[in-house]
Amino acid sequence: MTYQKASRLSAAGTPEEEQKGRMDDAGIEAELLRRIANGERAAFDELYARYSRPLFSYIAKFLRDHGLAEEVLQDAFVKIWRSAHRYDRDLSRPFSWCVLITKRLCIDRIRAAKPVTVTDDPMALKPVEEHRNAERDPSQNVLIEDELSILGEMVERLPESQRSTLQLAMDKGLTQQEISEKLNMPLGTVKTAMRRGMLRLKTMMASSYE
Template identity: 35%
Template sequence: MADAISDLIVRVALHDRAAFAALYQATSAKLFGICLRVLKDRAESEEVLQEAYVKIWNSASRFAITSNSPISWLAAIARNHAIDRLRARRPDPVELDEDLAGADESPDPERLLISAETGSQIEACLEELETQRAGAVRGAYLDGDSYQELAERFSVPLNTMRTWLRRSLISLRKCLEA
């Protein structure tokens, strides 16, 4: 059976339509089963099967008789095409955003209280830092300024700004833990 299918694939590579019809007749049930297992939808599996046979027609010349089992080669084409279709099914992120648009994202009262307490603790700890360093921390972590922008604003070298921020964060952590 494998030799007969190999012969059919070789003839399909020469664009022999009769060989292609015979190949389809001999292998379509198996390849359809593969597509159906992957996609779990009969109509879509039928469509993917037809597209897989178009790929087989176009790439039959790449089949190597000595290295591949003909059924394995055909099955790989069908399976890979079915997997590609499955991946293409994924919903757009926009759809997810629309579903979440109605969700209430506001924090509950307990979280608001904890957040307010944490915010005032951070502000108190920032007040303990030197004015310029506190300004740099606010710029980097609250305003989203880059290290380069902060270095220019405070007229210090870039590495100095990095050191300021690292040391300031260490001081803030110690203050918050106390």
């Protein structure tokens, strides 16, 4: 090994040392969150100094609105202050946890500007893949994926007949006649199950924004 190469490696540190440095940062930040949970303002100020710039960059790219990004950043740190007692270092790294809080606030802002609605007509549902394949900007893709995930969880909570019929419409894009044949269920029963399922989904979706 040449002297120059050895010098560069020494200056940069070994991969093990770099990884230890990252782990040390996570440990320091986890401790800051613990202190914030105890109401220590100095710890909060230090975490803000560490995270405000990268979180603002994330929000600005997500929302594409500088003024709104500043508002969401402040909301995010208020949420971090109030929720620090919920942080569990065994489940996630401190920065990842703060990004998750920030992402949810970004999504809430987009939803508030354009609330998602659930139609009364079950056959107006678009298959999941059709939603995913539509061309849109990255922030809207994130929002659509989040909405599809929420909608999927809500469908799972429906009674069996409502769940199975709606899943075939959403996942496979089947018509009511095709669903009737697939499930060996009378067409009238399929229509009733889907209509009731959509009404229940609409109620659940509305309550999720309260």
